[in-house]
Every structure is written in structure tokens, then in C-alpha cells.
Amino acid sequence: MKELHYDVLIIGAGAGGLAAAVEVSKHDTSCALVERESHLGGILVQCIHNGFGLEEFKEELTGPEFADRQVQQVLASNVDVYTDTTVTQLDADGDLKEAYCFSPAYGVLKITAHAVILAMGCRERNRGNIRTPGTRPAGVYTAGLAQRLVNIEGYIPGKDVVIVGSGDIGLIMARRMTWVGAKVHAVIEIQPYPSGLTRNIVQCLNDFDIPLYLSHVVSRIEGKDRIEKVRVCPLANGIPDEDNSFDIPCDTLLLSVGLVPENELSKEAGVQINPQTNGALVDATMMTSVDGVFSCGNVLHVHDLADWVAEEARRTGRYAVAYLRDERPKRQIRIKAGANVRYINPTMLDPDNPDKLYFRSLIVKNQAKLHLKLDHNPVKEVKISHVQPSEMLHVKVKPKDVASWNIMKDSVLEVSVE
Amino acid sequence: MSRQEPIQEMICISCPLGCHLSLYKNDKDELSVTGNKCARGIVYAEEEFYAPKRIVTCTCRAESRILPRLPVRTNASLPKEHINDLIKAAYAMTVKPPVACGQVLIEDFKGTGVNLIASMSLGDGH
Numbered sequence: 401m402k403e404l405h406y407d408v409l410i411i412g413a414g415a416g417g418l419a420a421a422v423e424v425s426k427h428d429t430s431c432a433l434v435e436r437e438s439h440l441g442g443i444l445v446q447c448i449h450n451g452f453g454l455e456e457f458k459e460e461l462t463g464p465e466f467a468d469r470q471v472q473q474v475l476a477s478n479v480d481v482y483t484d485t486t487v488t489q490l491d492a493d494g495d496l497k498e499a500y501c502f503s504p505a506y507g508v509l510k511i512t513a514h515a516v517i518l519a520m521g522c523r524e525r526n527r528g529n530i531r532t533p534g535t536r537p538a539g540v541y542t543a544g545l546a547q548r549l550v551n552i553e554g555y556i557p558g559k560d561v562v563i564v565g566s567g568d569i570g571l572i573m574a575r576r577m578t579w580v581g582a583k584v585h586a587v588i589e590i591q592p593y594p595s596g597l598t599r600n601i602v603q604c605l606n607d608f609d610i611p612l613y614l615s616h617v618v619s620r621i622e623g624k625d626r627i628e629k630v631r632v633c634p635l636a637n638g639i640p641d642e643d644n645s646f647d648i649p650c651d652t653l654l655l656s657v658g659l660v661p662e663n664e665l666s667k668e669a670g671v672q673i674n675p676q677t678n679g680a681l682v683d684a685t686m687m688t689s690v691d692g693v694f695s696c697g698n699v700l701h702v703h704d705l706a707d708w709v710a711e712e713a714r715r716t717g718r719y720a721v722a723y724l725r726d727e728r729p730k731r732q733i734r735i736k737a738g739a740n741v742r743y744i745n746p747t748m749l750d751p752d753n754p755d756k757l758y759f760r761s762l763i764v765k766n767q768a769k770l771h772l773k774l775d776h777n778p779v780k781e782v783k784i785s786h787v788q789p790s791e792m793l794h795v796k797v798k799p800k801d802v803a804s805w806n807i808m809k810d811s812v813l814e815v816s817v818e
Numbered sequence: 819m820s821r822q823e824p825i826q827e828m829i830c831i832s833c834p835l836g837c838h839l840s841l842y843k844n845d846k847d848e849l850s851v852t853g854n855k856c857a858r859g860i861v862y863a864e865e866e867f868y869a870p871k872r873i874v875t876c877t878c879r880a881e882s883r884i885l886p887r888l889p890v891r892t893n894a895s896l897p898k899e900h901i902n903d904l905i906k907a908a909y910a911m912t913v914k915p916p917v918a919c920g921q922v923l924i925e926d927f928k929g930t931g932v933n934l935i936a937s938m939s940l941g942d943g944h
């Protein structure tokens with residue numbers, strides 16, 4: 401078995417892993433970047449639509465263009481890249497972490513490192529996760545898989561399409577399927593409001609007169625070998641109103657019903673998971689419950705923007721390097737999700753080095769206010785023009801904010817939205 | 819004077835707020851906009867009313883072992899009426915590597931001044 405040693409090992413080379421690698425390499429630190437696919441860039445490569453890069457590169461790019469720029473930076477650095485290589489096991493208890501990898505080129509490969517950054521991204525929820533009754537015919541795909549088939553493999557999954565879920569991936573695929581000549585008959589959303597960005601509703605549905613059924617569910621899938629139709633049922637006060645249900649004939653059903661961080665490897669390594677995010681619980685330095693193991697990007701919590709993944713990953717890379725130098729926070733206080741906040745990441749704050757916090761609201765509201773309270777005392781208030789659950793928000797805690805705080809050892813910072 | 823009916827309603831897509839805009843015309847045929855929370859909403863409404871345009875992203879066939887489709891896009895927004903024709907032209911085309919990201923594949927499509935460019939590089943070795 402081939403054995404290699406690095407200061408830092410990064411698992412996954414999407415927007416997160418690539419940004420972390422560039423940052424780590426800037427600090428005179430050796431770094432291995434391991435990716436199971438043959439290409440770098442992760443999910444970005446199949447997202448051929450524009451809407452990426454406004455913050456990272458100050459221009460609007462497509463996913464492959466965003467990835468291309470990141471890859472150029474990695475190739476110009478001293479990072480060693482291993483593609484077609486899957487990490488199958490991570491032993492992270494000791495000071496020296498051991499990752500067992502498999503690749504057709506090397507067979508089994510063991511990489512040891514003092515710090516590991518988890519950047520494995522997420523996977524899609526499928527039909528099993530949403531439990532739709534009916535037959536199990538062919539023609540049911542997750543939206544991201546369909547996106548990969550159309551954009552990378554050049555294969556068109558069907559001609560008459562219904563989409564379940566109004567998240568951005570579903571919306572983008574509604575336009576994409578229309579542009580490859582299919583007819584998209586409807587998008588069905590269980591919530592009373594769309595879960596994707598308004599601009600995607602306009603550009604991807606309204607532009608093509610595709611109806612969006614809010615507060616509706618697909619209550620049955622029918623078809624012998626191939627899907628033939630779906631039953632669509634309105635919700636009245638949250639209860640399916642079968643009397644008013646109707647059928648839509650289709651040969652393809654795309655499911656865009658959410659993403660889940662891919663944490664099997666992390667769990668086996670003993671990393672504690674946050675039930676609110678399905679990602680790791682991390683401290684102020686993005687370090688998980690396992691010493692020297694860090695996490696960022698969609699494997700930590702599902703992001704809407706690749707730009708934010710890159711920003712978070714850069715910070716994580718910096719913290720991993722600091723860890724190698726034994727530069728750890730002197731104190732940390734706990735951050736708690738308060739009223740109308742689903743979760744907040746990270747879950748700790750270093751008062752001597754406060755940083756950005758990402759969070760999601762539980763409510764839809766214009767002219768909202770974000771409140772920070774330290775041990776129940778208001779310490780900061782920020783106006784936010786619009787909040788909704790599907791849009792990730794952030795707040796930057798500044799050193800000058802913290803200067804006036806009366807911080808105790810067991811202080812708690814509570815974040816709420818009103 | 820009774821408030822006149824809007825000639826068109828639309829949602830501004832210039833930022834995530836998504837303001838609901840109403841467009842009015844006066845006797846001099848001048849456009850006015852309400853519902854916008856900022857000036858960009860007016861620019862959006864005027865463009866969307868007189869000449870709606872979109873960035874188009876799709877793929878074309880690539881003569882490549884590992885990547886059968888090359889992602890492509892317009893370098894600027896294309897008037898909506900030309901979108902279907904541009905997509906047809908892209909699908910009818912086959913590109914040979916090497917292709918550089920940003921390389922022009924179709925120049926000045928139908929006199930619109932808009933180019934179709936590659937949005938990924940494809941090296942010789944592919």
C-alpha cells in the first residue's frame with residue numbers, strides 16, 4: 401500500500417475544497433486535495449446556468465466558469481491533487497489522522513495528515529425520503545441527476561415533465577428541460593410560498609408559462625413500466641383535499657425536494673452531527689468535535705451560493721493552518737438559535753476573533769430585524785430588508801461590537817429574527 | 819383624476835427582494851414605474867417592457883472522449899425572440915478540442931452583437 405504524508409488533507413474538490421486548498425497552500429503548508437470524480441469542481445460543473453461568482457470574482461459566471469477559475473488557482477499552487485480517488489475510511493482519533501483512499505491508479509492509498517478538512521458536499525433527497533405512494537415505474541429522477549444527464553452526458557430523460565419542489569434546482573431544470581425541447585407541465589410545491597429565488601420563478605417558470613401549484617402535493621405516482629401520470633392534490637389547511645385532486649399525464653417526474661450533507665465518512669470518524677443541519681457541529685474555528693478535523697461547504701450545511709461556500713472554506717483553511725501552529729482560541733462562547741432562527745453556523749464565537757455567522761430564518765418577512773442578545777441583554781441589532789427560509793443570511797460580528805460586551809465564562813449569545 | 823390602470827405588471831429580478839412593479843404610460847407615451855424599492859427597478863422595467871433580454875446557457879456537442887457536451891453561453895443578454903434560434907444553432911454544432919473557456923463559437927448572432935462562447939475549456943488530451 402502506498403503511503404503519503406501531508407500537513408493538511410482536504411476531502412472533496414468542489415467550490416469548498418478548492419477554495420480551502422488555495423488558502424492552505426498560501427501558508428507554507430503541504431496539502432493534498434482528494435476527489436472521487438475525474439474532474440475538479442464538484443457540483444459546479446453540471447450547473448451550466450449563470451448566477452455564480454458575483455461576490456468571489458465580481459462578475460456573473462456559470463458554474464463551470466466559476467470552477468475553472470478556482471482550478472487555475474489550485475494548479476498554480478503547490479497543492480497535490482488526487483482525482484479519481486475516494487476516501488473510504490478516516491481514522492482521526494490520534495494526532496496523526498489516517499485516511500484510506502481507493503483509486504484505480506494506486507489501488508489502496510493511505511494518506512496521513514495532522515489536520516483534515518471535510519468538504520464532501522451534499523446529496524439529493526429522493527422519493528424514499530418524501531414517501532409518495534403508488535407504483536415504482538421508471539422515469540422518476542432527482543432534479544440534480546437529471547441535470548447531470550442533460551448537461552454532462554447529453555441524454556434527455558423525457559418529453560413530458562412534472563417537477564416536485566420549487567427549490568432552485570427544480571426551477572433551473574424547468575427552464576433547461578424546456579430549452580432541450582421537453583414540455584414542463586407543472587411545478588408542485590407543498591409550501592404556500594416558493595422555496596427558490598424569485599428571479600428563478602420569473603426566468604425559469606413565468607418566461608415559459610409553466611404553472612406553479614403552491615400548497616399542492618403529488619399524492620400518487622402511476623404507470624406500469626414507465627411513469628404515465630401523477631395525481632396532484634391541493635392542501636386545505638395542510639390536509640390533502642382528495643376531492644379536488646387532478647391528474648397530469650407525464651413520462652418524467654423530477655424531484656427537487658432538498659439536499660442532505662454527505663456525512664457517512666464524518667460519522668464513522670466520530671464527528672458529532674448537528675440535527676438542525678445534518679452537518680457537523682463546529683466551533684468558532686470550524687473545527688468539529690474531533691480535534692484537528694474541520695468542515696466547510698455543503699457537507700457542513702447546505703448553501704445557496706457557491707460564493708459563500710468559497711468564503712467559508714477559505715476561513716476554514718486559515719483555521720486549519722492556525723491549528724497546526726497551535727494557535728487556538730483562548731475562550732469561546734456558545735451561540736444559540738433563538739426565535740425564528742432554524743440554525744446558526746458556527747455554533748461558537750471566539751470573542752477575541754469574532755467572525756461571520758451564517759443562519760437561516762424560519763419565517764418570511766420584509767423589513768425584518770436581527771437581534772443578538774448576550775445572556776438576555778440586547779447587544780446588536782441589524783435591519784434585513786427581506787428574510788425567507790430558503791435564503792441563507794449572514795451577520796458579521798466585529799471586534800468593536802464585542803469590545804463593550806460583558807463576557808463571562810458560560811455566556812451565551814442568542815440570535816433571533818423578528 | 820382617476821388612477822389609470824397599469825399597462826403591465828412584472829417582478830423585478832435585479833435583486834432577491836423581487837419587487838412587484840406596475841408600469842404606466844402618460845399621454846406623451848412616457849413610461850413610469852411604481853412599486854420599485856430602488857432605481858434599478860426602473861431600468862429593469864424599461865428594458866423588460868421595450869426589449870426583454872436573457873442570458874442563454876446550454877450545451878453543444880463536443881468531439882471528446884470524456885466530455886460529450888461542452889457548456890456554452892451568450893456573452894451578453896440576448897433579445898428573447900432570438901433565444902430559440904440560438905439554442906437550435908448551438909445544438910446543431912459540433913466543436914473540436916482544444917477549446918478555451920471564453921472562446922467565441924458563434925459571432926454576432928443574427929446581428930444582435932451577442933456572441934455564443936464556450937463556458938469551459940476542453941484540452942487537446944480529451
Ligand SMILES: Cc1cc2nc3c(=O)[nH]c(=O)nc-3n(C[C@H](O)[C@H](O)[C@H](O)COP(=O)(O)OP(=O)(O)OC[C@H]3O[C@@H](n4cnc5c(N)ncnc54)[C@H](O)[C@@H]3O)c2cc1C
Binds near residue numbers: 414415436519547662
Ligand atoms: C443544482 C444546483 C444549482 C445551484 N445553483 C447555484 C447558483 O445559481 N449560484 C450559486 O452561487 N450557487 C448555486 N448552487 C450552490 C453551489 O453550487 C454549491 O453550494 C457549491 O458548489 C457546493 O460546493 P461544495 O464544495 O460544498 O460541494 P460539492 O460541489 O458537492 O463538492 C463536493 C465534492 O466532494 C467529492 N467527494 C464526496 N465524498 C468524497 C469522498 N469520500 N472522497 C473523495 N471525494 C469525495 C464529490 O465528488 C464532490 O466533487 C447550486 C447547487 C446545485 C446543486
Ligand code: SF4
Binds near residue numbers: 832837859862
Ligand atoms: S426594484 Fe430594486 S430593490 Fe426592488 S427588486 Fe428591483 S433591484 Fe431589488
